[in-house]
Amino acid sequence: MKLGESIRKGAKWLVAGSLGNQIFQFAFGVVLARLLVPADFGMLVTLQVFTGVVGMIASGGMGEALVRAKKADEHDFNVVFTLQLSIGVLIYLVFFFLSPAIALAFNEPLYIELIRISALSFLLRPMLNSRNNWLQREMRFKESALVGFAAAIFSGGISIIMAWAGMGVWSLILSGLAGSLVGIILLDRVTPRRPRIIFDIKTARIHSSYGLKSSANELVSYLRKQTSNLIISHVAGPGSVGLYNKAESLAMLPFATISGAVYSPVFRAMAKVQDDAAQVRYLFYRMISLLVVYTLPFYVGLAWLAEPFIGVVYGEKWLPAAAPLAIVSLGGLIFCIGHPCGAVLAARNLLGREVLIQAATWAFVAIASLIGLHFGGLPGVAWGVVASHIFATSLMYYLTSQSVQGSLRELINAIAPGLLLNALMLAVLSGLDMILPPVFQEHHQATYLLLSATVGALTYGAGFLYLPITALTEESLRWRKTLRLAR
Numbered sequence: 001m002k003l004g005e006s007i008r009k010g011a012k013w014l015v016a017g018s019l020g021n022q023i024f025q026f027a028f029g030v031v032l033a034r035l036l037v038p039a040d041f042g043m044l045v046t047l048q049v050f051t052g053v054v055g056m057i058a059s060g061g062m063g064e065a066l067v068r069a070k071k072a073d074e075h076d077f078n079v080v081f082t083l084q085l086s087i088g089v090l091i092y093l094v095f096f097f098l099s100p101a102i103a104l105a106f107n108e109p110l111y112i113e114l115i116r117i118s119a120l121s122f123l124l125r126p127m128l129n130s131r132n133n134w135l136q137r138e139m140r141f142k143e144s145a146l147v148g149f150a151a152a153i154f155s156g157g158i159s160i161i162m163a164w165a166g167m168g169v170w171s172l173i174l175s176g177l178a179g180s181l182v183g184i185i186l187l188d189r190v191t192p193r194r195p196r197i198i199f200d201i202k203t204a205r206i207h208s209s210y211g212l213k214s215s216a217n218e219l220v221s222y223l224r225k226q227t228s229n230l231i232i233s234h235v236a237g238p239g240s241v242g243l244y245n246k247a248e249s250l251a252m253l254p255f256a257t258i259s260g261a262v263y264s265p266v267f268r269a270m271a272k273v274q275d276d277a278a279q280v281r282y283l284f285y286r287m288i289s290l291l292v293v294y295t296l297p298f299y300v301g302l303a304w305l306a307e308p309f310i311g312v313v314y315g316e317k318w319l320p321a322a323a324p325l326a327i328v329s330l331g332g333l334i335f336c337i338g339h340p341c342g343a344v345l346a347a348r349n350l351l352g353r354e355v356l357i358q359a360a361t362w363a364f365v366a367i368a369s370l371i372g373l374h375f376g377g378l379p380g381v382a383w384g385v386v387a388s389h390i391f392a393t394s395l396m397y398y399l400t401s402q403s404v405q406g407s408l409r410e411l412i413n414a415i416a417p418g419l420l421l422n423a424l425m426l427a428v429l430s431g432l433d434m435i436l437p438p439v440f441q442e443h444h445q446a447t448y449l450l451l452s453a454t455v456g457a458l459t460y461g462a463g464f465l466y467l468p469i470t471a472l473t474e475e476s477l478r479w480r481k482t483l484r485l486a487r
Contacts, residue, residue, distance in 0.1 A: 024149075026253070028156035033246070033314045035163040036171070042238030044172045045229050045245045047111070047118055050102065051095075066133045077130055079203040081195040084126035095119035106233070110169075118173050124180045130195045131187035139268055143190040150186055155179025220358035224388070227362060228369040228381050235373060244378050246314070247324035248385070254298035255335050262287065263343055270347035281404035284344050285414040289471065291336040292418030297460050299332025300422050301453065304429055308441060308449040320378060327382035333415065334389045341396040348403055354396065361392040417471045421463045428459040 033041075066072045066080055096116050103111035135144040155175045162171030187193075228248075233241040266287050273279040302309070306326035310318050345354045368384025376383065401407065432455055433441075441448045465476050465485065 024153055024156055028160060030313055031160050032163050032171070033318060035160070036168065037239075038242030038246070038317070039238040040169040040172065040242070041245060042233060042240070042242030043108070043110070043114065043169045045241050046106065046233045046238060047114055047173075048226070050115070051118055051121070066137060072137065075198065075200070076203055077134060077193065078196045078198040079200045080133075081126050081130040082197050082199055084129060085123075085197075088122040088126055091122045092119045095122075108238075114169065114173060117177070120177060121180060124177070124184065127184045127195065128180060128187065131184075131191045131193045134191055134193050135187075136268060139265065141265060147183060147186045147190060151179045151183035154182045220355055220362055224358055224362040224365050224392075227366045228385055231366070231369045231373060232378070232381060240378065243318065243321045244324055244381060246318060247321040247378070247382070248328055250321075250325050251299070251302060251328035251331075254295040254302075254332065255339070258291065258295045262291070263339060266340070267343045267347055270343055274347050274349070277404045280344060280348065281406055281410075284340050284400065284404060284406065285410050287340040287343070288337055288411070289414040289417065290475070291340070292333065292415045293421065293464070293472065293475070295336060296332050296418050296422050297425060297456070299329045299335075300426060301456055302326070303329035303332075304426075304456075305449055305452055308445045308452075312446045312449050323379040324382040327379055327386060331386040331389045333419075334386075334393045336415070336418075337411070338389065338393040338396055341393065341400040344400045344404060345396070350399065350403055353399055357392060357395045357399070360395070361388050364388045364391050413471070417469045420469065421460055421467070424463045424467075425456050425460045429456050 066076060096119065099112045099115040102115060103109050132144060135141070155178055158178050159171045159175035162175060165171075167174075229241050229245055232244050266283060270280050270283055273283075303326045306329065307319070307322040310322040310325065314321075342354070344350075365385060365388035368387055369381050372380030372382070372384035374380070397411070401411075429452060432452060436448070464472065465480055465483075469476075
């Protein structure tokens with residue numbers, strides 16, 4: 001199978017699985033938001049700041065090293081599994097004994113038990129990672145997508161039952177562990193991987209060399225993303241961080257659904273041709289072009305309809321999340337460029353330089369969040385986060401373009417088709433607002449939301465399918481055939 005066909009086939013399954021996953025997660029999230037209060041989500045986010053940071057260390061980046069490696073056999077997978085399991089056990093013990101200190105720092109005794117239970121995930125992750133990494137290396141994304149979807153459905157269902165029973169934040173913690181257990185059981189049935197304990201220092205060094213750089217990059221990137229949540233949690237409390245996290249997670253939905261799913265097959269394809277700059281450059285700009293076409297309209301829609309969307313779907317208690325949602329969504333174009341940059345740098349083993357960019361951005365977002373929170377509340381934090389994304393992506397693109405001999409002209413050509421379609425959609429939505437009575441949105445929020453979303457989607461879809469945009473000719477023809485609008 002040709003490289004392009006492998007990417008398309010893998011991406012199709014991952015996007016389909018991710019889309020189904022996100023739809024159900026969104027539905028579960030709406031139900032949970034009405035059963036729980038922002039403070040419950042805020043406590044979970046605060047916990048995830050700590051467990052997520054250590055999670056970067058626990059993986060050691062060695063899973064990605066296995067996927068990228070030109071050769072990796074059963075022995076390599078077992079050595080990596082052994083290392084990750086050993087680190088996981090150590091991390092669990094550290095969290096178990098440090099939990100009282102963390103609870104004291106946030107003046108919340110409940111954090112003691114929450115952390116001790118939540119940290120059990122570090123004992124489960126190696127069993128998940130070993131099998132998932134094997135599926136990614138073999139480009140068997142269909143199985144990976146189906147298992148992830150099934151585990152997410154199970155986890156979401158359990159969380160709703162627990163929340164309805166009045167278990168509060170525990171419904172979010174325990175359902176996550178249950179989902180991981182189901183994932184392990186299902187992966188065990190679709191992969192030949194049977195992890196065994198094997199210690200081999202030589203093999204460990206081979207994979208940890210790349211893995212340490214990958215892990216360091218992921219760690220700093222994660223800290224950068226979570227710094228705003230930690231600052232809000234410490235200064236304004238769990239209720240505020242719950243509101244902001246809801247806004248940011250909604251703004252990241254297009255990214256998680258499409259860009260996150262496409263990353264795996266594209267990264268694997270880039271890794272295969274990592275020494276061919278021209279091939280990597282083509283994949284890079286093609287990924288940007290398609291991400292702008294397929295994800296930017298969702299960002300534009302969220303920015304345009306943030307307030308009625310939050311009010312209708314989540315209820316009045318979540319309305320303070322609307323402004324941060326609209327602001328963070330304005331960074332959609334930046335996300336479409338930054339993620340492909342990360343794929344190139346990882347595939348071409350330039351993570352050491354990316355770490356420096358992530359570290360500088362971490363300092364940037366910390367300062368911007370503090371200033372933004374002080375002068376503008378949650379919207380101020382959102383503006384600071386968007387500014388940090390612009391800063392990081394500018395540096396990332398410069399480094400990437402140097403690596404693959406890219407140019408600003410190629411970037412403009414890549415994003416132009418998507419920008420044209422989104423400009424058309426915005427023009428029609430603006431016209432719709434001018435036609436509707438001034439008080440229509442205020443008094444008929446649900447109708448306004450549905451009408452605007454429908455008109456926007458139809459406009460964008462028609463433009464994509466029928467406008468004579470040369471760069472999208474093959475893509476639009478493929479969709480017209482799929483929808484039986486052309487032969």
